[in-house]
Amino acid sequence: MRKMLAAAVSRVLSSVSQKPARRVLVASCNFSNDAKFEIKKCDLHRLEKGPPGTAVLTREDGLKYYRMMQVIRRMELKADQLYKQKFIRGFCHLCDGQEACCVGLEAGINPTDHVITSYRAHGFCYTRGISVRGILAELTGRRGGCAKGKGGSMHMYTKNFYGGNGIVGSQGPLGTAYNMAALWKLPCVFVCENNFYGMGTSVERAAATPEYYKRGNFIPGLRVDGMDVLCVREATKFAADFCRSGKGPILMELQTYRYHGHSMSDPGVSYRTREEIQNVRNKSDPIMILKNRMVSNNLASIEELKEIDFDVRKEVDDAAQFAITDPEPHLDELGHHIYSSNPPFEVRGTNQWIKFKSLS
Structure with missing residues (x-):
């Protein structure tokens, strides 16, 4: 152990004496194994009780969630760049800001469960197991894409994932319609990612009742803080257990927010102010919420998270390079x-x- 530490110190000293290092060696710390947090309680519809108001986060899970959300954030920003450079053509809907939804949902289900999504699905593609390289290469229409370059942003698939259906609402009947799910008590969790804007119209202007978790009417519902990965995880676990116990379907409304416009042709600021977007970034950003929890509860250090950020940036950059050099089908x-x-x-x-x- 002493030899290992001595070697580490020697490497640090030698790097300092030569030139400034791009990466910093983080000394080992005695981190906590886990911490318990109070989370926002869900609003309920046709349910006597809902998910717990507390959640335990282990250091291992926290680091995993943080990395996954950072990958999705960086990947979407890179997709924005590739689109503007005309490497990505056609439709492209980005989900940066909504990372807690896909990461929290995946944390609450099993790999053998099936997920069917609408578009704005790049984050779900990643959490379901598709690599950044496979996603970006699919966006650029290359052979190395997860659908061999023939699907693009709206049509990505992998085992137990049927994603990016381009027709609005088409993922519902592909899974099962509300009525049939309720009649047959099918184990189906319907998820509404409510980012408060339908293309360019706010929910207040478009819906007589914006309480989407009640829209199933005869189907029980939950309204969840979709900007908190722990809230989404606990609600998803509750919903999955509800279905698996034979009680039939359930509906989850995840209240979230997208930072980009509806699609790449939408600047996203003609129907909402830049101040509104910045306010969400400052107060409710899902990555920031998790980061603050982990650092303040000794689950990770700032330096350690910066190291993850560095690795994520390199992974996404390497994937982007592959996505623009891989041959077309x-x-x-x-x-x-x-x-x-x-x-x-x-x-x-x-x-x-x-x-x-x-x-x-």
């Missing part, structure tokens, strides 16, 4: 993967003389 693959399992067959192209072969 060959035209012959245009008809592939129409069916998951089927004998090869011919697919007509743009006219009757152009034929493609479909392979599963």
Whole structure:
């Protein structure tokens, strides 16, 4: 142990004597293993009790959640940059600001559970196991993308994840419609990510009742602080247990906020002020909330979190470089993967003389 420490000190001294180091060696500390936090209680609909008002966060989980949210934040900012550089074409809906929703939801379910989303799904793609490289390469339409470059921002898939459906509300009936889920008491959690704006219209101007967690009517509902990863995690655990126990479906409304506009063509400031966005960043940012909790309760140090930030930035930059240099899919693959399992067959192209072969 002494030799290891001596070697570490020697490396630090040598780096200082030569030139300023870009990264700082963090001395080991006696961190707490876990801490208990009070979290905002959920509003309930057709439920006698809801998720707990406290949550335990372990150091291991805290570091994992922090890194995941930072990856999603950096990845979305990089996607914004690639779109403006015209490497990404078509539609692109970013979810920066909403990181606690996808990270908290994944923390509350099992990897074997199925997730079906609408668009603005890059964060869910990552939490479901797709790499940053696979996501960004899909956005740029390259072979290394998670859907081999043929899906783009709205159509990303991996095991137990069916994501980015482009038609508004289409993910609902793909999973199961409200009525059928209630009739058959199906184990389905319906999730509404309420970021307070439908394209460019605020919920106050668009909805006679903005209490979306009650919209299931005959389906029980929860209204959750979607900017707090612990609130989302505990609510998701509660909802999943509710469904697994045979009580039927449940609806969760996650109150969150997007920093970007609705899509890349929307600057996001024509229907809301820059001050409003900055106020959310200053008071309710999901990464900031988790960071403050961890540092103030000795679950991590500022230096340690900065080291994670550095690694995340490098991972995203490397993935972006791959996403703009990886080859595009060959035209012959245009008809592939129409069916998951089927004998090869011919697919007509743009006219009757152009034929493609479909392979599963």
